[in-house]
Amino acid sequence: MDTLIRFIKFPISFDVDKLKSDLLGILNKSWTAHYNKNDYTGKWTSVALMSTDGKSNNIFALSNTGDEMMNTEILASCPYFKEILEHFHFEKTAVRLLQLAAGAEIKPHSDHCLGYEDGSFRLHIPIITNPDVEFILDGKRLMMKEGECWYIDANFTHSVANRGNQDRIHLVIDGVRNDWTDALFYKEAPENQFVKPEITMSEEQKLLVIAELKRMNTSAANELIKNLK
Template identity: 30%
Template sequence: MMRPAFSRLPVAVDLPLLLQALAAIEDERWQGHFNSAYHSGDWSGVALISAADAVTELAPGRGQPLHRAPWSKDGRWHEALRDWPLEIVSARLLRLGPGGCIHEHRDYDLGGPDADLRLHVPLLSPPEVDFFLDGQIIPMRAGECWFLDLARPHRVDNRSAAPRVHLVLDCRPGPWLEQQIADGLPTTPAAGAGQSDLVRFQRRVEADPYLARALQSLHDPDAFIASALALGAEQGLYFTREELRAAMRNGRQRWRDQWKT
């Protein structure tokens, strides 16, 4: 069976206990994310479990998983996850500050047939946070657990005045986890639902020769972006320059190329 791109898992999350453990973490433990080119604003984290050979505690590695403080010193993390039979190779808290953006990118190390499976458990999740996966909004709420195939293009916008904090677990594939992903909850949105205005505009252009011709002659990227923004607004579709640039950076050069052929 083909694994879905995302799934809200039918598991119970002890959110109050996880929030207690989160509140006990000292401010100085939060480190800036190693992928500094992938974000604007505060994107920081705390490593709970990471590879012994990782360049930094938040970075990936191939060594033995090492339990780091506060995981090794605060039993509340173990207690909250004790009913999940997972082989966890990496556990991190990732925080996106108010107004912060994680630009569109792919985590290619998660794309192989034997790759780890990544779970997101939102702990602090303001409603003004938009998480896009393959152009679709994934409506994650605090106290839920989601599998996300982040080898696909994804980005995050925090439009709120509060931080977003997720517990992110990388786990080895196994029968129990695969079954939870396959089962999913009925609240998991259908693929293609909740698409961004950028994706809606792209599909309209592909279906509308007038819109396609309006963009075909624009060889300058800045002129292309300005025209796409204006045409999108005429259609009642609103997106940002950064969204367009990210789409063109991450395997969607066809946005311009296919319309010029």
């Protein structure tokens, strides 16, 4: 049975007034339309607080590439956002503000290797939201409130619909798993709930694979056949 943790609401809260104060200073800045054009309807925009080139319009969220992240010019004017980032002792691979306009929808989709079991993860800190935002993760609606801190396993299908009259803005932090984050996560769930279940192969599937490997008739294929038998 799959026991992977889909989400965590951490017992951490941030000052909503300070979050909104930092946000207020950059609402009139240039926000970039999200690059996954086919994944949403309406207006979904972002601004980077950290990026690989230090530019706020570089909103790409990439898995751990080893590239050093740089503060953008936007982050320089946001003391509370900087304080929050310093609170989290892990390597950041993307730090963005994501704004989903009223009436906009992000279609059901899943991300690649963005669960804690993969060694990477995503945190959401709502800054502005409303009760009519429908965030669905693996069939369950998550009610995220302003100032809270949530982990979501983005490998699972998720979608968002902002059915309210107010734009929804989250601070979204992607990071790399380490000992500090293990201590944080394991307080909320057992370690074995952050381990991918082993993929088992039925006898019928195994025979089909062996037949295909025999057809290939290479030394590597023959070695795989030995391991499967």
